[in-house]
Amino acid sequence: MRAGASGVEPEDEQAPLISTRVLAIVTLSVLLLAAASVAISWFGRAYGERLSLAGHTEDTSNVEITIGRDQLSLPANAIRFEQQRVGGNAERVDLYLLWPELTGYSSAERRRFDDLSLAHSLIFLQMSQSTMSRDMSGRVEPIYRHLLMPGTKPGPAGLTIHTFRNSTGYEGESLLTGTLPDGAPYAIRCMLPEASESAGSSDCQRDIHVAEDLTVLYRFSSRLLADWQAIDGAVHAYVKSRSRAVSAPVTLKNPLKASTDRSS
Numbered sequence: 001m002r003a004g005a006s007g008v009e010p011e012d013e014q015a016p017l018i019s020t021r022v023l024a025i026v027t028l029s030v031l032l033l034a035a036a037s038v039a040i041s042w043f044g045r046a047y048g049e050r051l052s053l054a055g056h057t058e059d060t061s062n063v064e065i066t067i068g069r070d071q072l073s074l075p076a077n078a079i080r081f082e083q084q085r086v087g088g089n090a091e092r093v094d095l096y097l098l099w100p101e102l103t104g105y106s107s108a109e110r111r112r113f114d115d116l117s118l119a120h121s122l123i124f125l126q127m128s129q130s131t132m133s134r135d136m137s138g139r140v141e142p143i144y145r146h147l148l149m150p151g152t153k154p155g156p157a158g159l160t161i162h163t164f165r166n167s168t169g170y171e172g173e174s175l176l177t178g179t180l181p182d183g184a185p186y187a188i189r190c191m192l193p194e195a196s197e198s199a200g201s202s203d204c205q206r207d208i209h210v211a212e213d214l215t216v217l218y219r220f221s222s223r224l225l226a227d228w229q230a231i232d233g234a235v236h237a238y239v240k241s242r243s244r245a246v247s248a249p250v251t252l253k254n255p256l257k258a259s260t261d262r263s264s
Contacts, residue, residue, distance in 0.1 A: 055082050056105040056113060065090050068129035069212040070243045078104030080124070092128035099123050099224065099231065102238055119201030120221035123231065127239065130215040136207045137185045144175055144187070156225040161192070176204075181229060190222050199223045210236060211243040 059076040080094040147168040155161040164170035190204040202219035
């Protein structure tokens, strides 16, 4: 066929500038980029939210945890470590609670959990099965008394401060003792700072026996020592209200005899 005056074949004049195949590839590429953009945006928001929580959760549903002879029903947002927010048997569980509210994490109170300057408003609890017959108060006379230096000095809110001897393993710590409203002895170990503003978030610790067979080690800032009676009572009440004894399984001593008795 003879070429036209322009030198372009008629078939060439009718051919599209972009082939259908190229158009399909371009369209698919645009769709994939759009999908990738949506996915990145979604994962970015999800990861950002998770990062902002920094291991915390606002979930207030109860987690059922069994430690020894005690079953605990604990709100997930009060359980300190993510891996412990699983129901079932456990050796221990760690909590962090706002004082004096005794509530777990929430976004509204985020600063009190994350800001070190506000860490004195938290109480930390560690619950495990009892391994000692005496709690800290019960260890004062048989154990701690022999490790203390002579002399005492007055402490906050009616407490008495005792200093541990060197080479006892408690260097730098003080033992503070007092009497609870019900007349029971009270004891707590603290790393007392020179100035109250230098206090840590958990430089005082005390362990108590609660429920069936639980040892509760709780820690708080020495800046809260003025509330020692209220804190001790609140920790006791909190753990008791969220624990119950594990029911022992009912077994028949002689199943064969019991079956015979029922059939006769």
